Amino acid sequence: MLRKYAMIYRVSLAERMTYRADFLITTLFRFLPTLTTILLWNAIYAGAGSQTLAGFSYEQTICYLLIVNISRMFSSMPGLAGGIAREVRDGTLKKYLIQPLDLIGYLLSYRMAHKTAYIIGTALPYALLFGVCYRFFIGNVPTEPGIWAAYVASLLMAFLIGFFFEASVGMVGFWFLEITSILWVVMTLNFFISGQMLPLDFLPPFWAGLLKLLPFQYMAYFPAVIFLRKVQGAELLWGLALELFWVVFFVALCRWLYRSGLKRYGAYGG
Amino acid sequence: MPIVEAEGLSKTYRVFQKREGLAGAVRGLFQREYREVRAVEGISFTIEPGEMVAFLGPNGAGKTTTLKMLSGLIFPSGGTTSVLGYTPSDRVDAFRRQFALVMGQKNQLWWDLPAQDSFELHREIYQLPRAEYQETIDELTGLLDVAHLTRQPVRELSLGERMKMELIAALLHRPRLLLLDEPTIGLDVVAQATIQKCLKEYHTRRGVTMLLTSHYMRDVEALCDRVLVINHGRLIYDGGLPGLSARFGQTKLITLEFAEGEAPSDLARFGDVERVEGGEAKIRVERAKVAEVLGAILDAYRLADVVVQDPPLEQVIARVFQEGKGGADHDAA
Numbered sequence: 001m002l003r004k005y006a007m008i009y010r011v012s013l014a015e016r017m018t019y020r021a022d023f024l025i026t027t028l029f030r031f032l033p034t035l036t037t038i039l040l041w042n043a044i045y046a047g048a049g050s051q052t053l054a055g056f057s058y059e060q061t062i063c064y065l066l067i068v069n070i071s072r073m074f075s076s077m078p079g080l081a082g083g084i085a086r087e088v089r090d091g092t093l094k095k096y097l098i099q100p101l102d103l104i105g106y107l108l109s110y111r112m113a114h115k116t117a118y119i120i121g122t123a124l125p126y127a128l129l130f131g132v133c134y135r136f137f138i139g140n141v142p143t144e145p146g147i148w149a150a151y152v153a154s155l156l157m158a159f160l161i162g163f164f165f166e167a168s169v170g171m172v173g174f175w176f177l178e179i180t181s182i183l184w185v186v187m188t189l190n191f192f193i194s195g196q197m198l199p200l201d202f203l204p205p206f207w208a209g210l211l212k213l214l215p216f217q218y219m220a221y222f223p224a225v226i227f228l229r230k231v232q233g234a235e236l237l238w239g240l241a242l243e244l245f246w247v248v249f250f251v252a253l254c255r256w257l258y259r260s261g262l263k264r265y266g267a268y269g270g
Numbered sequence: 271m272p273i274v275e276a277e278g279l280s281k282t283y284r285v286f287q288k289r290e291g292l293a294g295a296v297r298g299l300f301q302r303e304y305r306e307v308r309a310v311e312g313i314s315f316t317i318e319p320g321e322m323v324a325f326l327g328p329n330g331a332g333k334t335t336t337l338k339m340l341s342g343l344i345f346p347s348g349g350t351t352s353v354l355g356y357t358p359s360d361r362v363d364a365f366r367r368q369f370a371l372v373m374g375q376k377n378q379l380w381w382d383l384p385a386q387d388s389f390e391l392h393r394e395i396y397q398l399p400r401a402e403y404q405e406t407i408d409e410l411t412g413l414l415d416v417a418h419l420t421r422q423p424v425r426e427l428s429l430g431e432r433m434k435m436e437l438i439a440a441l442l443h444r445p446r447l448l449l450l451d452e453p454t455i456g457l458d459v460v461a462q463a464t465i466q467k468c469l470k471e472y473h474t475r476r477g478v479t480m481l482l483t484s485h486y487m488r489d490v491e492a493l494c495d496r497v498l499v500i501n502h503g504r505l506i507y508d509g510g511l512p513g514l515s516a517r518f519g520q521t522k523l524i525t526l527e528f529a530e531g532e533a534p535s536d537l538a539r540f541g542d543v544e545r546v547e548g549g550e551a552k553i554r555v556e557r558a559k560v561a562e563v564l565g566a567i568l569d570a571y572r573l574a575d576v577v578v579q580d581p582p583l584e585q586v587i588a589r590v591f592q593e594g595k596g597g598a599d600h601d602a603a
Contacts, residue, residue, distance in 0.1 A: 007394035015382050095378045098341050098371050100363040101395050266345040266359060268284060 004101070005109040012113030023121030031129050034069075038062055038133075054201040060228055062136040064199050066129070067224045072196065073119065074155045075162030075219035077111065081183055085173025088265065097262075104167065104258060111163055142229055150236055154223040157243045161218050164250035171254065174261030195221025201230075215246040271355070273447055273479045274317040274340060278349035280503075281310040281335050309335040311503040312349060317481060319446075322473055324494035325483040328591045332503040333483040337449050340481070341371045354447060367396055370440040374452035377432065378439055379424045385435040386420040389442060396443035403442065410438045413468045430461030437465065441472065450482035454489055466492040487583040499590055506590065515580035518590045521554045526567065527575040540567060549574075554581070 045058040056064065084107070087093040096103040130137065142148060169186055173179050191197060194216040200208045211217055222239060225231050231239055287303040310332040317323055325333045338344045339351060342358030342365070351358060356365035379388045393403045411417035414434040424432060433453070440448070453469075454462040470493060473480060484490055490497065490511070497514060499507035507514060523544070526533070533551040537543050540563050541555035555563045560578060567573070580586070 004394045004397070007391055011380065011383065011387050011391045014387060015380055018382050092376065094343055094371070094373070094376065097343055097361060098366060098369075099395055100366045266343070267347075 005105050008106055008109035009113045012110045013116055016114050016117035017120075020117065020121045023118055024125060027122040027125040031125070034065070034129070037065055041065075054199065055230070056199055056201065059136045059138070060140060061199065062133070063140045064224050064228060066133055066136065067227050068196055068220050069126070070227075071155065071158055071220045071223040073122070074115070074223075075158040075194075077162050077166040080107070080111065080163070080166040081170035081173075081179065084167060084170030085177070085179045088173045088261075089177050093265070104254065107167065108163060115159065140228060142227060147226065147229060147232075150240060151223060151226045153240060154218070154226050154243060157240075157247050158218050158223055160247045161215055161243070161250055164247070164254045165215065165219075168250060168254045168257055171257035171261050174257070174264050190216055190219065193217070194219045195224070199225070213242070215250070218243045218246060271319075272316040273319050273321075273354060274315075274481070275352045276316070276336075276340070276349065277314050277351070278312045279310060279314065279336065279339060279346050279351055280308070280312050280348035281332070281339060281344065282347045283307045283309055308503050310339070310346075310500075313500065313503075313505040314349075315498055315505065315508055317479060319479055320473075320477045321496060322480045322494045323482075324490040324497045325481060325500065326490065326497055326587060327483075327500040331500045331591075333500055334451055336500070337371070337451055337481070337483065341369065341449055342366075367443060368445055369447040369449065370443070370445040371449045372436060372440045372451065372453055374433070374450075374455035377424075377436060379432070379435055381425050382423055384421045385424055385427075385438070388424070388435075388439055389420070392439055392442045398443060402444075406442055406444060407438070410441055410468075410472075413471055414438065414464060430457050430464070433457060433461065433465065434468075437468065444476065444478075446478060448478050448480045450480065450484075452484055453482060454484065454486055462486065462488065463492075469493060487587065491583060499587075501591060511583070512580075514590075515583070515586050519581050519586045520557055521581060522557055522560050523579045523581050524553050524555055524560070524564065525575075525577040525579070526551050526553070526571075526573055529572040529574040534571065 041058065041061055045053070045061075051057060053061070093103070096106060142151070169179070169183060172182065176182070193211050193214065195211075200211050200217060200221050202208075203211070212221075222231075222243065226236065226239075283306070284304045285307050287305050313332075313336065325336070327333050335344070339346050340353050340358055342353075342361045345359045354365060354368050356362060358365065379385055380391075389403075389407060392398075393400075398406075407420075408417075411420060414437070416431060416434050416438075419427060419431055420435075424435065427435065437453070450469075454465050457465070466489060469480065472478065473493075480493070482489065482493065495510060497507065497509070497511055498505060499514070507517065509517075524541070526537075528534070528549045528551070531549060533546050533549055537546070537551055537553055541553040541559075544552040544554055546552075553563075564576065564578070
């Protein structure tokens with residue numbers, strides 16, 4: 001059974017590798033905004049007249065903003081929701097329904113291949129970027145194996161949350177044929193509430209506390225603060241447990257939406 | 271036991287009616303209007319193992335809807351269907367392993383990869399033993415003459431070559447039932463003929479049951495000995511191809527070759543003159559009057575040759591479709 005999905009992974013990987021150069025170029029250009037962000041924070045810290053803001057030194061903030069890219073490397077799912085909605089709309093979904101195959105398993109294998117190709121394709125530009133910015137990493141790279149293990153675990157779960165969250169959004173396509181606007185709202189909101197723009201600790205305590213209960217922080221903020229050793233001990237374990245809960249939650253939600261979506265599809269269209 | 275059994279199969283869609291203009295679009299957000307579309311209305315038929323059956327009907331007649339119900343993509347809103355002993359809409363793997371659906375306008379192959387890679391993927395999806403898989407590949411690529419193309423990315427293939435690859439992908443798991451929706455759409459005559467030849471050959475070798483829809487009568491004539499004609503969601507004919515002409519073609523085409531020079535100019539008194547060219551003339555005569563007309567012509571002229579034919583199948587079909595709803599469904603179905 002698993003071999004089927006391993007094969008999908010292999011074939012998808014071969015397909016995605018044809019886009020290596022594309023990954024390389026788009027990643028290089030994605031770093032341009034990072035440069036301006038660094039300059040911006042430089043000005044903010046200079047104006048604040050204080051060494052730290054919300055417990056983050058200037059170097060830590062920049063390091064956070066760099067390392068958040070790694071979280072997003074795992075949790076971002078370009079084209080997943082839109083792709084599902086499109087397959088429903090134009091009927092390509094059929095090919096999964098007539099074969100002894102599970103759509104979600106198929107998409108997951110495909111996405112894993114996509115991510116592998118992406119990570120291989122962007123390793124070089126990221127190494128370059130981090131190399132240029134090496135001074136922000138001094139003293140901020142964890143040395144404890146436990147932290148590294150937690151970091152990797154949080155990234156893997158970030159992938160799963162990102163996947164099943166976006167797939168769930170895509171399943172809405174069974175009810176609304178056009179989901180571009182919903183998707184736009186979700187993605188814009190996510191950019192802020194996942195902590196991609198700035199560490200959640202910079203927000204007023206009430207909002208920071210609320211956002212740290214929501215699943216979105218796991219797609220950017222949480223892995224980054226593990227790396228920076230901002231969460232440790234019991235707090236870290238609690239965070240990982242909550243992350244696992246959200247994984248299970250979105251797996252279940254996605255499955256349920258898919259099942260009810262298929263019922264509707266069978267009744268109304270195709 | 272029949273491979274396909276459909277009993278009173280119906281499908282009614284609810285179609286959302288869009289209102290005009292911006293104000294209408296806003297109102298549509300709160301209050302939706304629907305229209306019922308009866309795509310298929312109570313059709314019944316059975317298909318025995320090894321049959322090759324064509325599904326004919328104009329666009330929107332309900333052919334594709336029926337194929338979708340048979341393959342379990344959509345649920346019937348009325349009636350029952352059993353395919354290979356299963357209820358298609360349950361979509362159990364054991365059922366899905368035994369049939370294939372090929373849609374001429376949809377592709378299953380990976381665009382950027384060689385067809386070979388898609389085949390390998392199918393091997394895993396259907397869990398085929400390596401030896402059996404290789405044997406099928408060799409057989410089919412030989413039959414379709416594409417063995418040299420399987421390592422080339424699919425996007426670089428011509429439409430005809432791609433369709434052949436699609437067909438191979440669909441046949442890899444040796445389905446017992448093959449549903450084909452417009453398999454030769456958009457192909458040139460040569461590619462059409464190759465696909466037909468392959469389907470026929472494959473049918474002879476493996477005895478696979480086939481149900482196909484096509485707009486090309488050539489496909490139908492080459493492949494099928496039984497046709498189901500569907501119009502406005504109803505089955506209006508179920509039987510052999512020759513019977514179709516007998517039933518719906520009320521006229522026959524008589525080709526006359528006159529022994530001495532030009533064809534006479536007063537042929538219109540015998541029937542509708544289709545064409546006159548030198549010593550040859552084609553006239554269309556009502557089926558019941560053929561003998562009488564022929565007698566009269568033979569009395570009046572000396573002929574070198576006479577041929578009496580059914581009109582081309584296209585014309586017969588076009589006529590059936592024009593008859594419209596309830597035109598000829600009294601004792602068929």
